[in-house]
Amino acid sequence: MKIVDARVIVTCPGRNLVTLKIETDEGIYGIGDATLNGRELAVVAYLEEHVAPALIGRDPSSIEDIWQFFYRGAYWRRGPVTMSAIGAVDMALWDIMGKAAGMPLYKLLGGKSRERVMVYGHATGHDIEGCLEEVQRHVDLGYRAVRVQCGIPGIASTYGVAKKAGERYEPADSSLPSENVWSTSKYLNHVPKLFQAVRERFGDDLHILHDVHHRLTPIEAARLGKEVEPYHLFWLEDCVPAENQSAFGLIRQHTTTPLAVGEVFNSIHDCRELIESQSIDYIRATLTHAGGITHVRRIAALAELYHVRTGFHGPTDLSPVCMGAALHFDTWVPNFGIQEHMPHSEEIEEVFPHAYRFEDGHFTPGEAPGHGVDIDEALAAKYPYKRASLPVNRLEDGTLWHW
Ligand SMILES: O=C(O)[C@H](O)[C@@H](O)[C@H](O)[C@H](O)CO
Ligand SMILES: [Mg+2]
Structure with missing residues (x-):
């Protein structure tokens, strides 16, 4: 061939x-x-x-x-x-x-290690009550694991919060970068109350996840990890920017809250120090951005040696093609943790017909040969490219911060 x-x-x-x-x-x-x-x-x-x-x-x-x-x-x-x-x-x-x-694809990789793939959904709200309603909606849909992100009092807009309740959160919201404002102290004072409220309302069994989106310093992340220990998070994601990997050692010394990192990583060399030092619990590098199946399976194999499990990035900015391939990988990989799931719009689902299916908080990749995702090129051609940029973030005094 x-x-x-x-x-x-x-x-x-x-x-x-x-x-x-x-x-x-x-x-x-x-x-x-x-x-x-x-x-x-x-x-x-x-x-x-x-x-x-x-x-x-x-x-x-x-x-x-x-x-x-x-x-x-x-x-x-x-x-x-x-x-x-x-x-x-x-x-x-x-x-x-x-x-x-x-x-x-899962059979080519080595066959099934599990019957189905647990995914986490995204619950977002402008305030804690709005967030709880969204968690309820996800629980009603069957999700066993939900990422919760809520607005911070005194900050106009923040990462992960959809404009309206029930809407999808799409960060690339304008042609040139829009500007968000960030206050670490307001965030740290507020966010533990969110997890407390979720635990009180939903009990112990629901898996709660949270994404800090790279905004804290190591000692701030350590404080947050410690304060939320009573709420038993499944993970705290990207609590600090990960260029300085040894910084995670400091966070780790202070807290038993599990840590997830790696959606912006693109090679095993970005993950190596964090994995070998056992500073993290979940690695998020996924197929599209980290060199495909051939490379990510090396990352997963390294991670397995150190009790680190996979937790692939899965926002709507990865297409159904990546989602389909990831679900096959998740079905096979021995050290699977969880898979992120942000539902694509109906228009996107029509452009990319696929064999994977959601049921009861889990996905199955389907039995179609290959990864089971196709593209309707004629339909795709009806939607021309439109420039869209991710936002930037500034502290309240105007200093450019991590978004
Ligand atoms: O955990 C996540 O799903 C991510 O943080 C995304 O929401 C990113 O912000 C997005 O992929 C940037 O393009
Ligand atoms: Mg993230």
Whole structure:
């Protein structure tokens, strides 16, 4: 089998999504997700100019060699643009090989380690009461695990809070970056009350997750972790920016609240120190942004040695193609923890028909060969690209902060 074509499809059914389609001389094709929220066209250019032409004529079953070719061969290693491009190629090749073998991807990877994949949903509200209503809605839908994010009194807008109750939270909300305001002290004074209220209303069994979105310093994160210990969070996510990985050691010394990190990581080298020092409990690097299945399974294998489990990033800015492939990976990977799930809009679901199904707080990847996600190109073409940027964040005195 030989690759005869590789094309990039950009569509915006409510948000920009980038898909790589690789076709073979045997009529089998595979697709991969290459979406990098707010920087989509950088990956498109990388794929079109530097990757697609070099794929033509190759044997799609040489997945490892093709991965190494684009990783080592670029000379300029790592980084979100390069690794998202490689991730899309890799996902599409595994899809092709699954289709050629007539097997769902999870079987190619080594078969089922579990019957179904637990996911967490997103409950957001402007205040604690609004948040509790949203948690209730998720519990009614069957979710066993819910991420809770609520507005902070005295701060006009904050990460993770949808504009209206029940609406999807889409951070890339304007053409150029919008500006949010942040106050660490207001946040730290308020947020423990949210978890207390969720526990009081929903009891001990519901898994509660929370995303700090990189905003604290290590000692502040340590304080938060300690204060919320009585509410037994499933995890506290991205409590500090992770460039300084040894900082997690300080947080760890102070708290037993489990820590999750890694949605912005794109290589095993970003994860290594955190995993080897056992400073984290869940690793969030996922297939699109971290070089596809071939690379992320190395990360998962390293993590397994240190009792770290997977908790893949799964916002709407990753397309159903990544979600489908991730659900196969989650079904197979021995050290699975949880999978993030932010439902895509109906328009997006129509553009990307898929075999995966939600039931009772869990997903199954389906039995279709490959990753089981397709793209309706004619429909995709009806939604042209629209520039959208992620916000920036400033402290109340105007200092630019982490968003
Ligand atoms: O935990 C999450 O799902 C993430 O933090 C997202 O909400 C990011 O903000 C988004 O992916 C940026 O593009
Ligand atoms: Mg996050």
